[in-house]
Amino acid sequence: MNEELLKAIVKLFAIIAKERITNDKRSNVQDFLSIHLSHDSIGNYMALFDQHIETANTNAVEIDHDDTETIEYVDDWDNIMKLCKPINEGLTKQQKLVLILKLIEFVLQDSIMSEGKSNIFYKIGEVINVSQQEIDLIKKFITAQDYDDIDSEYFLIVDEGSMPHDYLSKHILRPNITGFIFVLRIPDADTYFVKYLGISALSLNGLNLRSRKAYVFPTGSTIRGSKMKPVLYSAVVSKFGEDTQLSNVAAPEADYKESFFSRVKTKFIKTKNWFKS
Secondary structure, three states: OOHHHHHHHHHHHHHHHOOOOOHHHHHHHHHHHHHHOOHHHHHHHHHHHHHHHHHHHHHOOOOOOOOHHHHHHHOOHHHHHHHHHHHHHHOOHHHHHHHHHHHHHHHHHHOOOOHHHHHHHHHHHHHHOOOHHHHHHHHHHHHOOOHHHHOOOOEEEEEOOOOOOOOOOEEEEOOOOOOEEEEEEEHHHOEEEEEEEOOOOEEEOOEEOOEOOEEEOOOOOEEEEOOEEEEEHHHHHHHHOOOOOOOOOOOOHHHHHHHHHHHHHHHHHHHHHHHHO
16 A cells, blocks of 8 residues: 555544544554554654644634534545545555444444444445445444344354354354354455454464454454364355345435435535524
């Protein structure tokens, strides 16, 4: 990934974060950069991230209004769109999905996804060609805490045998695991993500698999534990079987677009009138 593209992505993280930066959020940005950079280069981009945050804080204007988050991002829409265009041209579909996952994980470290943030992700997805349903699947994967949260054909569960038999999720049995492993498959890019919830010492391709942290599960990967039979990438792929197309979301996409842009347009007009008054 070239330097200009990485700079655009770092700035996108900063715009979405604004001033609400925690150590966990900084770690999330570093995790994304570590996929594409050597350890020695990460510091330069983190300094750029801090610079963008400082600029945002310096230019911030206090707004006394009942819909502050929407107003807060009105001026950022244009910047977000400008940043997303080169991202769309420069990344593969799999890289875009990884970026969306890291951005959502970044936002959810505040524990909630507000309507304003959801609107931003919808628009980012539209520009970089990641569908709303793919975004929703990634969001569900990141927030999932139990079997009921991922009862879907796009998920796989690895556990000791507690998963109900009537679930749509795929299943791999590992008697000696404590907790469970969730795997998400995005069919359009044949991309897999993995997350572990438990206390067993597990590794992904030799690296520690931290509990509740989302990871890419690339071709040829292996999850190992000292007392657990390994979970192989090939076994996961075989469980999902033939490719399936994503089903339609509950609300038609066209209707979602119309209602979304109507809300943004209305709020923008109200905001302009409010500032003039």
